[in-house]
Amino acid sequence: xxxxxxxxxxxxxxxxxxxxxxxxxxxxxxxxxxxxxxxxxxxxxxxxxxxxxxxxxxxxxxxxxxxxxxxxxxxxxxxxxxxxxxxxxxxxxxxxxxxxxxxxxxxxxxxxxxxxxxxxxxxxxxxxxxxxxxxxxxxxxxxxxxxxxxxxxxxxxxxxxxxxxxxxxxxxxxxxxxxxxxxxxxxxxxxxxxxxxxxxxxxxxxxxxxxxxxxxxxxxxxxxxxxxxxxxxxxxxxxxx
Numbered sequence: 118x119x120x121x122x123x124x125x126x127x128x129x130x131x132x133x134x135x136x137x138x139x140x141x142x143x144x145x146x147x148x149x150x151x152x153x154x155x156x157x158x159x160x161x162x163x164x165x166x167x168x169x170x171x172x173x174x175x176x177x178x179x180x181x182x183x184x185x186x187x188x189x190x191x192x193x194x195x196x197x198x199x200x201x202x203x204x205x206x207x208x209x210x211x212x213x214x215x216x217x218x219x220x221x222x223x224x225x226x227x228x229x230x231x232x233x234x235x236x237x238x239x240x241x242x243x244x245x246x247x248x249x250x251x252x253x254x255x256x257x258x259x260x261x262x263x264x265x266x267x268x269x270x271x272x273x274x275x276x277x278x279x280x281x282x283x284x285x286x287x288x289x290x291x292x293x294x295x296x297x298x299x300x301x302x303x304x305x306x307x308x309x310x311x312x313x314x315x316x317x318x319x320x321x322x323x324x325x326x327x328x329x330x331x332x333x334x335x336x337x338x339x340x341x342x343x344x345x346x347x348x349x350x351x352x353x354x355x356x357x358x
Contacts, residue, residue: 152279206228
């Protein structure tokens with residue numbers, strides 16, 4: 118199993134900072150920790166099941182309510198042996214306008230409300246329970262000797278994304294662009310907003326945004342780089358899948 122130092126050694130070599138002066142180890146551990154979490158949300162290396170005790174006439178629950186849970190996001194709700202269908206909130210309003218106050222049995226559907234809340238509909242008139250299933254909230258790395266939680270075949274992506282975040286911090290936009298592009302291709306994220314970002318046409322020694330789309334948007338390398346990083350690591354990229 119690879120350790121944090123395995124990735125950081127490669128990244129520091131790419132950044133020509135093998136002495137680890139310009140890019141502190143603490144920052145590298147923080148970047149690695151959150152990238153691991155994002156990758157697990159997307160690839161689901163580690164999955165948690167937790168039992169949620171439901172209450173009479175209550176619809177909305179916090180996913181941290183089950184004691185000792187380390188679930189990062191709910192992907193599935195099970196009522197006994199039945200997988201409840203997930204309905205986006207917009208569809209739930211159409212399907213059942215009275216979803217927040219409705220009662221009945223059995224549970225028929227569920228929806229996410231932000232990152233930590235779920236609504237399980239309709240509320241029962243008595244106590245019951247359901248199973249919450251989803252990616253595990255991985256622990257933060259504290260030392261360079263800590264083992265990584267991602268599978269070995271994805272270490273390259275972890276290296277690329279960590280390099281990209283360091284490049285953003287150091288304003289090394291062309292190098293960071295290349296790292297992000299490698300990660301996007303390896304992960305196979307098909308969102309056109311990410312793949313067609315103006316940053317992908319960036320070129321030249323000065324790091325100016327090139328191509329018709331880049332010129333039309335009038336974006337500068339730093340703003341384009343930040344937007345692509347948000348797209349890749351945000352709701353349209355790893356976290357949103």
